Amino acid sequence: MATKLVTEKLSAWFGKKQVLKDVSIAFEEKQVTALVGPSGCGKSTFIRCLNRMHELNPGARVEGKVLLDGLDIYGMDPMDVRRKIGMVFQKPNPFPNMSISDNVVAGIRLSGEKRKADLDEIVERTLRSVGLYDEVKDDLRRSGASLSGGQQQRLCIARALAMEPEVILMDEPTSALDPASTSRIEELIRKLKSEITVIIITHNVGQAARVSDKTAFLYLGELIEYNETKEFFESPKSPITERYITGRFG
Amino acid sequence: MRLLSRRAKEKLIIAVLIALSGAAVIPLFWIIGSIVWNGVSVMSIEFLTSLPAPFGSSGGGIGNAIIGTLIINLFASGLGIPLGILTGIYLAEYAYDSKMGSAVRTIVESLSGVPSIVIGLFAFTLIVLTFRHYTGVAATLALGIMMIPLVAKATEESMRVVSNDLREAGMALGIPKYNITTRIVLSMAKGGVISGSLLAFARISGETAPLLFTALFSFYWPTGIDQPIATLQVLIYNYAISGFADWVAKAWGASLLLVLLVMTINVAVRTFGRKKCGGA
Numbered sequence: 001m002a003t004k005l006v007t008e009k010l011s012a013w014f015g016k017k018q019v020l021k022d023v024s025i026a027f028e029e030k031q032v033t034a035l036v037g038p039s040g041c042g043k044s045t046f047i048r049c050l051n052r053m054h055e056l057n058p059g060a061r062v063e064g065k066v067l068l069d070g071l072d073i074y075g076m077d078p079m080d081v082r083r084k085i086g087m088v089f090q091k092p093n094p095f096p097n098m099s100i101s102d103n104v105v106a107g108i109r110l111s112g113e114k115r116k117a118d119l120d121e122i123v124e125r126t127l128r129s130v131g132l133y134d135e136v137k138d139d140l141r142r143s144g145a146s147l148s149g150g151q152q153q154r155l156c157i158a159r160a161l162a163m164e165p166e167v168i169l170m171d172e173p174t175s176a177l178d179p180a181s182t183s184r185i186e187e188l189i190r191k192l193k194s195e196i197t198v199i200i201i202t203h204n205v206g207q208a209a210r211v212s213d214k215t216a217f218l219y220l221g222e223l224i225e226y227n228e229t230k231e232f233f234e235s236p237k238s239p240i241t242e243r244y245i246t247g248r249f250g
Numbered sequence: 251m252r253l254l255s256r257r258a259k260e261k262l263i264i265a266v267l268i269a270l271s272g273a274a275v276i277p278l279f280w281i282i283g284s285i286v287w288n289g290v291s292v293m294s295i296e297f298l299t300s301l302p303a304p305f306g307s308s309g310g311g312i313g314n315a316i317i318g319t320l321i322i323n324l325f326a327s328g329l330g331i332p333l334g335i336l337t338g339i340y341l342a343e344y345a346y347d348s349k350m351g352s353a354v355r356t357i358v359e360s361l362s363g364v365p366s367i368v369i370g371l372f373a374f375t376l377i378v379l380t381f382r383h384y385t386g387v388a389a390t391l392a393l394g395i396m397m398i399p400l401v402a403k404a405t406e407e408s409m410r411v412v413s414n415d416l417r418e419a420g421m422a423l424g425i426p427k428y429n430i431t432t433r434i435v436l437s438m439a440k441g442g443v444i445s446g447s448l449l450a451f452a453r454i455s456g457e458t459a460p461l462l463f464t465a466l467f468s469f470y471w472p473t474g475i476d477q478p479i480a481t482l483q484v485l486i487y488n489y490a491i492s493g494f495a496d497w498v499a500k501a502w503g504a505s506l507l508l509v510l511l512v513m514t515i516n517v518a519v520r521t522f523g524r525k526k527c528g529g530a
Contacts, residue, residue, distance in 0.1 A: 053421060058347070083424035093415040097437045107423035110433050156419070163423060 004029035004197040005050065005085075005167055010064035012045050012054055019045045021221045022064070027167075027214075032189060032198040034212035034229065036205055038249065042221040043201045047169045050199065051085040052078040068166070083111060086160035090172040092152035094144030094159070100127075100136050103144040103155055107163045126158040130188055150181025157188065161196075168192065170200040174207065186211050205245050209233055217241045282509065289506030292499045298507075302469050308496050312504050314471050315480040318386075319455065319508075321472055322465060322481055325390040326454055330397025331447045337398060338405020338443070343431045346410075355406075362399035369395050370460025378464060386472070386479040389465035393457060397450040404446020408439035445519045452515040455508060458483035482508050 005027040012020035020042045027033050035043045048054040049062050052073060066073045073081045094103045101123040102109075108117060123140065127133035132154045136147070144155055153173060160168055170189070174182040189211045192198055202208050208215050209229060216226040217238075225232065225241045236242040243249055296311050303310025337358060345351025373392035378384055412435045420430035436443070466478040467488060482504045489501035 051422060053418065056421060079424040079426060081424075082422055087422035089415065089419065089422075091415060093413070093419040095416060095419070095434055097434065106420075107425060110420070110425040110429040111423065112426050112429065159419075159423065 002029045003027065004069065005199075006065075006067040007046075007050070008065040008067070010046070010049055010062070010066060012042070012049050012063075013059075013061040014045075014057065015059040019221050020049070023218070023221075023223045025216055025223055025226055027197060027199055029197050030193050030195070031213040032193050032200060032211050034208035034215045035199065035201045035218060036203075036208050036215060036244070037218035037224075038244065039203075041218045043218050044171055046218065047087075047171055047199060047201055050167075050169055051082050051087055053082075053087070079111070083107070083163050084165055085167045085169060086163055086165035088153070088157050088160055088168065088170045088173045091176050092149055092156050094147070094152050094155050096143060096145035098144055099141045100144050100147070100155060101140040104158050104162050106159060111163075122162050126162045127155075129161060129191075130154040130158045131184065132158060148181070150177050150184060153177060153181065153185060154188065157185075161192075165196065167197040167199065170198065172201050172203055175203055182207075205233075205247075217244060219244070285502060285505050285509055288499070288502035289504075292503035293506070297500070297503055301471065302500075312480075312482070312485055312500060312507075314468065315482045315485040315504065316507065318465070318468075318472050318479040319482045321475065322386055322389050322393060322461070322479060323451060323455060325386070325475060326393035326397060327447070327451055329390060329394030330450065330454075331401050333394070334398045334401025334447070334450070335405050335443060337402035338409065339431060339436065341402065342406040342409035343427075343435065358399045358402050361395070362403075365459075366392075366396060366457050367459035370462065370464055373460065374463045381476075384464065384466035384478040386465045386475040386477060389461050389479070389481070390475065392460035392464055393454040396454055396457065396460070397447075400450035400453060401443075401446050404449070405439070405443050408442025408446070409435050411442075412438045441523065445523050448515050448519050452512045452519075455512055455515075456483065458487055462487070 003026040007023055007025050009022045009024055010020060011018060011022055023042075023046060035047065037043050045054055050066055050073075054060050054062055055078075062074070068081070068084065073085070095106055098106060101120075104123045104126055105119045108119065108122065124133060124137075127136065132151060135151065136142075144152065147155060153176075157168075157173075174185050177185065186207065189198055189200060193213075200208075200211065202211075212229045214227065215229045215232040217224045217232070217240075219240055225236060225238045227237070232241070233245055236245060294311075296309065298311060298316065299313045300309075300311035301314055302312065337354065341351055341355055341358075345354065370392045373388040373395075377388035377391060416434055416438070417430055420434050421427075425434075461481050461484050465481055465484065467484045468478045468480045470480075472479045486501045486504045486508070489497035489504070492498065
C-alpha cells in the first residue's frame with residue numbers, strides 16, 4: 001500500500017508551549033486513519049499542521065516536515081495545500097449567507113481559480129456522494145443553515161469534496177451530532193476511502209474501531225502507538241494505550 | 251411589619267423611576283411637539299419645491315436647501331462610507347490585535363470625539379482658503395470625515411461578531427483571505443454595515459457648525475458642488491435668528507423636515523435591524 005501523507009519529526013508550539021513533540025507517522029493512501037487520545041493531547045493541533053491551519057494562530061510555530069506524495073507542504077503555497085487537503089470541522093459550519101448549492105461550490109467559486117467547471121454537475125455529484133441530494137434536491141436555493149445538524153455536516157463534507165482533495169481531515173466530525181446522524185457519517189467515511197485518504201480525529205474509541213483501518217494514539221503531544229486498528233484494540237503494545245482504550249482515563 | 255415597609259420602599263422606588271424616566275422623555279416630546287405645531291402650518295407644495303421668495307415678499311420655499319442637504323449628504327456619504335467600511339474591515343480582519351490596529355482604532359475613536367466645528371475649520375482652511383470661495387466640496391469633506399468613525403465602528407463590530415468558524419471553513423477550502431473577508435464575513439455583516447451607514451447619514455444631517463463656513467448658503471438652486479450651497483441646517487440658523495416672522499415660520503418648517511428625515515432613518519434602521527436579528 002502506498003503512503004500518501006507522511007510527517008517527519010513534526011513539532012508544534014503555541015507561543016512557548018510545545019503541544020506536539022516529534023510526531024512521525026505515515027498515512028496510507030485511500031485508507032481511514034483514526035487519531036485518538038484524551039482532550040488536550042494535541043490531536044487537533046496535529047491535524048491542523050497537516051493543512052497548514054495551525055500557523056494561522058498568533059504565536060503558533062511548526063517544525064519538522066509534512067510530505068504529501070513526497071513533497072513538503074511547508075514549501076508550497078498554503079492555499080494550494082488546503083485545496084489538496086480538505087478539512088471538516090467539529091461543529092458543522094456551512095456558510096449561512098449562501099444557499100445549499102452555493103455552499104457546495106463556495107471553494108471552487110471563491111478560491112480564485114479560473115477553473116471552467118459545470119457547477120450544477122458538481123453540486124449534484126457531491127451532494128449525492130454524501131447522501132444529501134435526495135433530501136434537498138427540491139430546494140437547493142434555500143440557506144445551508146436551514147438544514148439539520150447532521151445534514152449541515154454532510155453539506156460541509158460535500159463542500160470539502162467539491163474541491164476534489166486528495167486527503168480529507170476530519171476533526172471530531174460527529175461530536176456535535178445525534179446517534180442517527182453519526183452513523184450516517186460513519187457510513188459515509190467508510191465509503192469515502194475508495195476515492196480518498198481520510199484522517200479522522202475522534203473522541204470515541206468505538207468510532208475509531210468502526211471506521212478506521214489504522215489507529216494512532218497521541219498522548220501529551222507524543223505519538224504513543226500506531227497500528228492496524230484491529231491490532232491496536234486487540235493487543236495494544238503500550239500500557240498507556242491499553243488504559244486509554246479500556247476507558248480508565250481520558 | 252418589616253416586610254411591608256420593604257414592599258412600600260420597592261413601590262416608592264419604582265414610582266420615582268417611572269416619574270424620572272417620564273421626565274427624561276418630556277423634552278423630546280416637547281421639542282417634537284413644538285416643531286410639528288409650528289412647522290406644519292408652512293408646509294405646502296410651494297414650500298417644498300420653490301426657491302426662497304425675494305427679500306420682503308412673502309411666499310417662496312426652501313426647495314434649494316432640501317436639495318442642497320441631500321446633495322451634500324450624498325457626496326459626504328460617497329466619501330465617508332467607503333473609507334469607513336475599509337477602515338472597519340482593516341480593523342476587524344487584518345489588524346484586530348496588532349499594534350497598528352490599536353493605533354488606527356485609537357485615532358478613529360479620537361476622530362469621533364473631535365468637535366464638528368473643528369472639522370469644519372479644517373475643511374475651511376484646506377479648501378475654502380485655498381480656492382478663496384465658499385464651496386460645497388469643503389462641506390462634503392467635513393461631513394464625510396465625520397462619517398468615517400461611525401461607519402468604521404459599525405463595520406468592525408458587525409464583522410467581529412461573525413463566527414470565526416466561518417473564517418476557518420473558508421481558509422480550509424483554500425479560499426484567499428480577501429474573498430473570505432468580502433464574500434463571507436462582510437456579506438454576513440452587511441446588515442450592520444448598512445445600519446451603521448444610515449445612522450451616520452442621519453447623524454450628519456443634523457450637523458450645522460461645519461457647514462456655516464464651508465457650504466455657506468445660497469438663495470438659488472445648486473449649480474455645482476464647488477459652489478456655495480444652501481442646506482436645511484444653515485437655512486434654519488439664518489432664518490431663525492433673522493427676526494422676520496415669515497422666515498422664522500420657514501425655519502420651523504425646515505426643522506420639521508430635518509427631524510422627519512432623521513427620525514425616519516432611525517426608525518427604519520431599528521425595525522430593519524430587529525428583523526435581521528430575529529431572522530439570524
